[in-house]
Amino acid sequence: MPNTVDIAARDRAYDGFFKMDVFTLRFELFRGGMSPEIEREVLIGNQSICCLPYDPLRDEVVLVEQFRAAAYAAGEEHPWMLEAPAGFIEPGEEKNEAAKREVGEETGCTVTELDYGGPLYSSQGAFSERTNLFIGKTSTDGVGGIHGIAREGENIRVSVFPFDEAIALFNAGKIQSAFGALPLLWLWRHRERLLREWGAP
Amino acid sequence: MPDPAPFNRRDVELVAKETPFRRYFQLDIYFLRHPLFQGGMSPILQREVFERGQSACCLPYDPARDEVVLIEQFRPGALAADDPRPWLIEAPAGIVETGETPDAVVRREVQEEAGCTVTDLEFVMDLYPSPGATSERVAMYIGRTVTQGIGGIHGLDHEAEDIRVFTQPFEEAIRLVDAGQGQTAAGAILLLWLAQHRDALRAKWT
Numbered sequence: 237m238p239n240t241v242d243i244a245a246r247d248r249a250y251d252g253f254f255k256m257d258v259f260t261l262r263f264e265l266f267r268g269g270m271s272p273e274i275e276r277e278v279l280i281g282n283q284s285i286c287c288l289p290y291d292p293l294r295d296e297v298v299l300v301e302q303f304r305a306a307a308y309a310a311g312e313e314h315p316w317m318l319e320a321p322a323g324f325i326e327p328g329e330e331k332n333e334a335a336k337r338e339v340g341e342e343t344g345c346t347v348t349e350l351d352y353g354g355p356l357y358s359s360q361g362a363f364s365e366r367t368n369l370f371i372g373k374t375s376t377d378g379v380g381g382i383h384g385i386a387r388e389g390e391n392i393r394v395s396v397f398p399f400d401e402a403i404a405l406f407n408a409g410k411i412q413s414a415f416g417a418l419p420l421l422w423l424w425r426h427r428e429r430l431l432r433e434w435g436a437p
Numbered sequence: 438m439p440d441p442a443p444f445n446r447r448d449v450e451l452v453a454k455e456t457p458f459r460r461y462f463q464l465d466i467y468f469l470r471h472p473l474f475q476g477g478m479s480p481i482l483q484r485e486v487f488e489r490g491q492s493a494c495c496l497p498y499d500p501a502r503d504e505v506v507l508i509e510q511f512r513p514g515a516l517a518a519d520d521p522r523p524w525l526i527e528a529p530a531g532i533v534e535t536g537e538t539p540d541a542v543v544r545r546e547v548q549e550e551a552g553c554t555v556t557d558l559e560f561v562m563d564l565y566p567s568p569g570a571t572s573e574r575v576a577m578y579i580g581r582t583v584t585q586g587i588g589g590i591h592g593l594d595h596e597a598e599d600i601r602v603f604t605q606p607f608e609e610a611i612r613l614v615d616a617g618q619g620q621t622a623a624g625a626i627l628l629l630w631l632a633q634h635r636d637a638l639r640a641k642w643t
Binding site: 237238239241243249250252253254256257258259261263264265266267271272274275276277278279280281283284301303304305306307308309310311312313314315316317319322323352353354355356357358359360361362363364365366367369382389391392393406409412413414415417418421422424425426 | 441442444445446449457458460461462464465466467469471473474475479480482483484485486487488489490511512513514515516517518522523524525527530562563564565566567568569570571572573574590597599600601614615616617618619620621622623625626629630632633
């Protein structure tokens with residue numbers, strides 16, 4: 237199996253909130269030998285997390301809704317997206333801590349346990365971001381309202397949904413963000429196990 | 438459930454847009470204000486967007502054999518993430534150019550990347566893979582195929598594609614996702630969606 241990459245150059249072509257690197261490289265081929273030299277532009281994103289708060293006693297999830305500039309740029313008619321809390325892991329932070337922190341900041345929920353679905357590349361052709369997928373055990377009692385860190389321009393509406401209603405919204409095409417689709421499908425698949433593990437008071 | 442936010446893109450005030458990076462890809466900075474849930478408008482926000490446009494992704498599935506077709510290829514995103522082996526296992530995908538339809542693109546990409554003919558397409562969703570960073574939108578499908586004789590090395594030489602194609606029993610593929618080894622968001626979503634709809638799809642396609 238190929239495993240060799242020869243990097244002739246790696247140039248930082250843009251350095252703003254995001255970074256863009258241009259790689260000049262050759263990679264090993266399955267058919268043998270090395271590829272010709274190619275140039276590939278990659279958006280550099282830190283590792284991120286996505287964590288869906290789930291109350292196993294009420295069988296409810298917490299979703300956030302917020303304006304997404306990238307959806308606006310894509311021409312979306314309604315560029316506010318329903319999704320699970322998500323964000324970048326800060327330097328020195330563990331992914332589990334990041335999941336609990338983001339859920340707290342965006343929803344006011346306290347997460348007491350985490351179920352982990354692994355790191356998943358968002359857009360591996362040209363973006364280095366890996367999202368670490370979590371379900372977070374929480375209580376939805378009293379959860380809701382408008383949250384977000386105003387100085388970061390966050391304006392987040394927090395809503396509690398019965399799980400069945402949330403998965404029906406997904407199946408009706410109302411949840412388009414990977415940060416909504418992934419954890420809802422994961423929870424659909426692993427809900428019985430999580431109810432067993434987390435359901436008993 | 439709450440009503441959707443009662444505003445749309447026409448309520449967003451685009452103050453300025455700059456393009457500080459443009460080569461093969463493009464990165465734009467949007468300066469904009471948008472309505473707030475509590476009323477009023479946000480201050481002018483600066484948001485960087487990696488402009489990617491429309492793409493399409495399809496997991497080929499043989500309903501009779503209960504097998505999927507997956508591909509493995511070198512991925513620059515994984516290299517930049519310092520992945521020890523930046524080759525990823527995923528579903529075939531491609532960029533939808535202006536004038537093309539997503540379903541035509543996935544049929545072509547599945548053929549080029551996996552040597553596989555898709556006879557029916559089941560639409561799964563329009564996916565924003567990372568809406569905090571990129572405008573990429575992916576039309577996601579399960580494609581009906583026959584996996585007999587599928588496999589080997591594929592890809593277009595002039596696009597420097599070098600792709601290993603293999604078939605896998607569905608149960609084996611979903612076990613990897615369950616174990617946290619799904620590798621890509623699009624691949625994991627398609628396998629989890631197939632788990633949810635597999636009985637209905639097999640009834641429809643066999």
